[in-house]
Amino acid sequence: MGKTRLHPITHIARRMFELLEPICLVTFLADECNEELAALGHRTYWDGYFASRAAPLGRVPAQVVHAAFYSFAEGEAARHIPSSWETISPEASVAARERGSAASLRRILGDELADSPGLVRAADLTTKAATSAPTEGRVMYAGMRTLEVPSDPVARLWHSATMLREHRGDGHVAALVGAGIGGTEAHVLCALEQGIHPPESFGRIHHLPKERLAAVMEGMRERGLIDFDGHFTDAGRALKHRIETLTDELAIPPYDALSSAELDELFTNLEPITAALVATGSQ
Numbered sequence: 001m002g003k004t005r006l007h008p009i010t011h012i013a014r015r016m017f018e019l020l021e022p023i024c025l026v027t028f029l030a031d032e033c034n035e036e037l038a039a040l041g042h043r044t045y046w047d048g049y050f051a052s053r054a055a056p057l058g059r060v061p062a063q064v065v066h067a068a069f070y071s072f073a074e075g076e077a078a079r080h081i082p083s084s085w086e087t088i089s090p091e092a093s094v095a096a097r098e099r100g101s102a103a104s105l106r107r108i109l110g111d112e113l114a115d116s117p118g119l120v121r122a123a124d125l126t127t128k129a130a131t132s133a134p135t136e137g138r139v140m141y142a143g144m145r146t147l148e149v150p151s152d153p154v155a156r157l158w159h160s161a162t163m164l165r166e167h168r169g170d171g172h173v174a175a176l177v178g179a180g181i182g183g184t185e186a187h188v189l190c191a192l193e194q195g196i197h198p199p200e201s202f203g204r205i206h207h208l209p210k211e212r213l214a215a216v217m218e219g220m221r222e223r224g225l226i227d228f229d230g231h232f233t234d235a236g237r238a239l240k241h242r243i244e245t246l247t248d249e250l251a252i253p254p255y256d257a258l259s260s261a262e263l264d265e266l267f268t269n270l271e272p273i274t275a276a277l278v279a280t281g282s283q
Contacts, residue, residue, distance in 0.1 A: 010245065010248040010252075012252060012255050013168075013247075013248040013249070013251040013252045013255070014248050015267065016164065016251075016255065016266075018274070019267065019271065019273075019274045020126070020161040020164055020165065020270070020274075021165070022274050022278050023157060023158055023273070023274070023277060023282075024158070024161050024162050024165045025282035026101050026104035026105055026108065026158070026277070026282045026283075027097060027100070027101045027104075027158075027162070028049070029281065029282045030100075030104035030107075030108070030282060030283050031104070031283075032099075032100040032101070032103040032104040032107070033048075033052075033096075033097055033100030033101050033104060034048060034100070036096040036097070036099050036100035036103075037051070037052060037093065037096050037097065037100065039096070040092055040093065040096050041087060042088060042093070046079075046080055047080050047083075047084045048084075048096075048097075049080075050065065050077060050080035050081050050084060051080065051081070051085060051088065052093040052096065052097035053069075053097075054068070054077075054081060054090070055090035055091070055093045055094035055097075056090075056094060056140075056143030056144050056146055056147055057139070057140075057143045058143075059082060059085060059090060060081075061081070061082065062078035062080075062081040062082065063077075065077040065081045066078070068139045068140055069140075070173045070186075071183035071186055071187060071204070072183060073183065073184055073205075073208055073212065094147065098150065098158070098159060099155075101155075101158045101162075102150070102152065102154050102155035102158055105154050105158055105277075106154050108276060108277055108280050108283075109154075109277075113272065113273065113276060118268075118269040118272065119153055119154065119269070119273060120153045121265065121266075121269050122157060122266060122269035122270050123153040123154075123156040123157035124156075125258060125262055125265065125266040125269070126156075126157055126160040126161055126164070126266065127149055127156055127159075128258065129160075129164065129254040129255050129257050129266075130160040130161075130163040130164050130167070131145070131149070131160070131163070132253075132254055132256070132257035133167055133253040133254040133256075133257075134253060137170065137174065138166075138167055138170040139170060140166040140169055140170050141163060141166045141167040141169075141170050143166075144159075144162065144163040144166050145163065147159070164251075164254055167253075167254060168247065168250075168251040171247055171250030171251050174250060175243045175246040175247045175250065176243060179239060179242065179243050182216075184205055184208070184212070184213075184216045185216055185219075185220060185225075187199075187202055187205045188200075188202070188205070188216065188217070188220060188226070189225075189239075189240045189243075190202070190204075191205075192226070192230075192232050192236070192240075193240055197230060197231065198230050199217075199226075199230055200230075217230060224236070225239060
């Protein structure tokens, strides 16, 4: 890594994921972002989701969004892209997402924590990391890097945490592709890791046609990843572990920009922010 670290590299990436993910989740779980997107004219939650998350890529066709997002079933992106942009520009959608997400954070954190020196410092260090990694091979991250970083500390923390989330997501997609795991298969593995059974009941895939889910499950049985009852095999559990380990390894480049002292400071300043968000489920 070119620097002496007090933390193993995979520990840094995993710990930062744990600390930053609750910040990013307000976009999807709290009300303010959806309200902002609905006020623009997006008809459904998923119209707003696809339009605002894909917006940094520009007016790309559904096939590109499908490829970049990776985990959605065939045809899901096409139900929202490009129709969501016909009357609402990508620029308006991404601005609404930022406004709503920042408003959610401020409401949940309260003025004392939202206006604290610790949050300002966390925003500064997160931004330093988020704007320092190479963009090659990181489509969603590269798109986020084209956006202006907000000046407001709360919005800046959300924006930079989301940049890092997309950076990690790009790496996760690479790990999945390398392991030969498709998007729906990835959700099955995720469900099993969370103890959800049957995995077809997982909220991200339960709406898919039963025939489609049955084919995915049968393919995973043939590969020895799940057993007849839809539980992990040893091989499936080991593959999931390898994917997560590689995802952590691929997520480390942004944090090369921070010294060990800065990383410790970032951990310390993020912990009360994350704790407040976890306590409310980022809602």
